[in-house]
Amino acid sequence: MITGEQKPLAEIKAKVKGYKKILVLGCGTCVKTCFAGGEDEVATLASALRLSFKKDGQTIKVEEQTIERQCEDEFIKEAAAKIAGVEAVVSLACGAGVQMVASRFPGVPLLPGVNTTFIGILEKPGLFTEKCLGCGNCIVDVFGGICPISRCAKKLFNGPCGGSSNGKCEVNAETECAWQLIVDKAISSGQLEKLAEYVPPKDWSASNAGGPRKLVREDHVI
Amino acid sequence: MNGSHLQQILDRGQFAVTAEVGPPRGSNVEAVRLKAAKIKGYVDAVNVTDNQTAIVRMSSIAGCAHLVQMGLEPVMQMVTRDRNRIALQSDIMGAYSLGIRNMVCLSGDHQSFGNQPGALNVFDIDSMHLINTVKTMRDSGKDMSGFELNEAPKMFIGAAENPFADPFEYRVIRLAKKVSAGADFIQTQCVYDMKRFKDWIIQARDRGLTEKVHILAGVTPLKSARMAKYMATKVSGITIPEAIIKRMEGVTKEQAAAEGIKICLETIQELRQLKGVHGIHIMAIEWEEKVPEIVQSAGLYPRPSLK
Numbered sequence: 361m362i363t364g365e366q367k368p369l370a371e372i373k374a375k376v377k378g379y380k381k382i383l384v385l386g387c388g389t390c391v392k393t394c395f396a397g398g399e400d401e402v403a404t405l406a407s408a409l410r411l412s413f414k415k416d417g418q419t420i421k422v423e424e425q426t427i428e429r430q431c432e433d434e435f436i437k438e439a440a441a442k443i444a445g446v447e448a449v450v451s452l453a454c455g456a457g458v459q460m461v462a463s464r465f466p467g468v469p470l471l472p473g474v475n476t477t478f479i480g481i482l483e484k485p486g487l488f489t490e491k492c493l494g495c496g497n498c499i500v501d502v503f504g505g506i507c508p509i510s511r512c513a514k515k516l517f518n519g520p521c522g523g524s525s526n527g528k529c530e531v532n533a534e535t536e537c538a539w540q541l542i543v544d545k546a547i548s549s550g551q552l553e554k555l556a557e558y559v560p561p562k563d564w565s566a567s568n569a570g571g572p573r574k575l576v577r578e579d580h581v582i
Numbered sequence: 583m584n585g586s587h588l589q590q591i592l593d594r595g596q597f598a599v600t601a602e603v604g605p606p607r608g609s610n611v612e613a614v615r616l617k618a619a620k621i622k623g624y625v626d627a628v629n630v631t632d633n634q635t636a637i638v639r640m641s642s643i644a645g646c647a648h649l650v651q652m653g654l655e656p657v658m659q660m661v662t663r664d665r666n667r668i669a670l671q672s673d674i675m676g677a678y679s680l681g682i683r684n685m686v687c688l689s690g691d692h693q694s695f696g697n698q699p700g701a702l703n704v705f706d707i708d709s710m711h712l713i714n715t716v717k718t719m720r721d722s723g724k725d726m727s728g729f730e731l732n733e734a735p736k737m738f739i740g741a742a743e744n745p746f747a748d749p750f751e752y753r754v755i756r757l758a759k760k761v762s763a764g765a766d767f768i769q770t771q772c773v774y775d776m777k778r779f780k781d782w783i784i785q786a787r788d789r790g791l792t793e794k795v796h797i798l799a800g801v802t803p804l805k806s807a808r809m810a811k812y813m814a815t816k817v818s819g820i821t822i823p824e825a826i827i828k829r830m831e832g833v834t835k836e837q838a839a840a841e842g843i844k845i846c847l848e849t850i851q852e853l854r855q856l857k858g859v860h861g862i863h864i865m866a867i868e869w870e871e872k873v874p875e876i877v878q879s880a881g882l883y884p885r886p887s888l889k
Binding site: 560 | 689
């Protein structure tokens with residue numbers, strides 16, 4: 361899933377300032393799962409904004425709506441009526457949803473309310489961790505199912521560096537060293553010597569470095 | 583033979599001595615000239631660091647070029663943190679054209695340790711890839727695309743290894759990878775934990791690696807008990823046994839520097855007895871003026887003369 365984190369209230373408030381009527385638009389898929397932009401977060405943010413402006417002696421009308429996915433036109437359409445009646449939209453979707461809504465309603469200022477963070481997993485309740493960089497060419501099998509491209513601070517293909525200590529990364533003592541995990545896995549499966557093989561440099565052209573990517577499924581094109 | 587004095591010494595089986603000089607934080611190279619003048623003649627080659635600890639300094643390549651002008655042999659450190667493969671290959675060619683004959687391939691300290699932690703790191707390739715790239719450029723005269731170069735950079739290729747980092751059981755396998763990738767010599771992280779270093783060199787010997795690559799053990803003289811504790815706790819990848827910290831604490835502030843040099847000399851003597859250690863790399867951090875004293879007291883002076 362794509363994870364995101366809601367921006368601090370003060371930052372959202374500063375963006376909203378000056379508008380009399382806004383819509384807080386939630387997204388019911390990824391950002392809902394990570395508690396950044398689903399119905400609950402929309403309601404909480406809307407109340408917080410109303411209260412905060414009221415404290416300042418200002419009134420603001422805050423509409424609320426959450427659609428299934430802001431990255432698909434089919435769902436965005438459902439928000440058209442509300443968007444038509446406001447001066448600006450605070451989107452709690454990821455960067456993809458924000459841009460989709462912005463392009464669909466070019467006349468309405470679109471304010472991002474979420475910082476999109478990473479492609480990751482729900483490791484345990486309340487903890488999401490990064491697992492994929494979307495590099496476009498998966499070779500995770502070489503590393504025993506642990507991706508050093510997304511999980512090593514130096515993206516080492518032939519790690520670990522000299523900063524691996526007691527299983528942790530030197531960059532952050534709370535982060536597991538991906539290469540320690542890779543080596544542990546290799547030892548437990550009796551394949552440590554396989555890690556003696558040189559892993560060649562990556563062809564990054566399939567990644568974002570090759571330019572914004574497109575995925576075409578001819579069989580689904582209408 | 584590529585004209586590297588360091589390579590000649592190691593290939594002849596003589597015990598090599600290298601040191602390290604950090605470039606200045608600015609465009610005035612005078613400090614490098616002063617440091618270099620002090621150690622000239624006492625070491626076989628001098629490493630010039632590449633924006634170490636991710637703090638911006640004069641480029642390693644420029645620092646090396648200044649040393650060449652002064653008649654010292656430089657070892658250019660090159661990290662993959664700041665440049666992609668295009669820039670790295672270009673700088674290797676440029677370095678060779680400036681008379682630089684040795685280099686050490688590193689990944690580099692993560693930018694979060696420097697004073698510009700907001701920088702974007704590159705890590706297009708890692709240190710292993712860089713070793714292999716230099717080797718390919720040198721031995722087949724081709725760049726990474728396979729394009730034939732008009733002249734191959736005949737570098738003597740170095741790499742780093744840290745016997746004190748984890749996972750220990752993989753360290754020597756990784757060393758073997760570096761050797762296969764093309765490393766001619768290795769400079770290690772500074773040795774304080776002799777037991778662990780010995781365990782490591784034994785493993786390296788058992789794999790036949792010490793026959794294939796020249797290992798230069800790193801040493802850093804401690805200036806004070808504070809420095810010892812700082813390095814033991816704050817610098818990752820360095821272990822300092824409690825006994826050494828106690829020794830540094832057991833002397834007065836005024837005697838601490840002398841004690842640090844004494845420990846360093848004892849370490850060097852022990853390292854010289856180890857089969858498979860082919861030299862030492864003295865990293866006297868902001869203490870370069872002590873290098874001649876260390877080399878002399880260790881009985882490693884005079885150095886073999888240039889051919």
